[in-house]
Amino acid sequence: MPHNKRVTVESLAVMFIEWLKRHRSENTLKMYTGRLKAFREAFGDRRPKKIKKWELEDHFLRENRWPDGTEKAPDTIRANYIAAEQLEKFALRNELIKKRFLYTFDKPVGRLRERLPTPEEVDKIKSVASPAFRLVYQA
Secondary structure (H helix, E strand, O other): OOOOOOOOHHHHHHHHHHHHHHHOOHHHHHHHHHHHHHHHHHHOOOOHHHOOHHHHHHHHHHHOEOOOOOEOOHHHHHHHHHHHHHHHHHHHHOOOOOOOOOOOOOOOOOOOOOOOOOHHHHHHHHHHOOHHHHHHHHO
16 A cells, blocks of 8 residues: 555554564563554644644643643653654655654653662562573562
């Protein structure tokens, strides 16, 4: 379906998710499926080239805030943007669309660890971890 005039965000998302099922892990599939849910609900029936920048800005402003208006965690915001960007990259790479429909997002950096676990916390983690995880964690 290269450069089909009738391609929609939903049809791109379906193809992207099918590709993920064949080429990526279950966790990656779940992450993108979840992160794209609201994007698909907002723009699913739309042709990507018809979506305006202000509509995208409005969508992400709402999606990246809690109902009380406070901002979600930087990792969550970043993941929401990245999911949309990866959908667009998939569509471009597979020649499903001719040009970008997203603008360049100002993504926050991921959260940094503010503290290291105490020796007691490390022991507790290792006591319930699988042997494989315990080995990696200990390293």
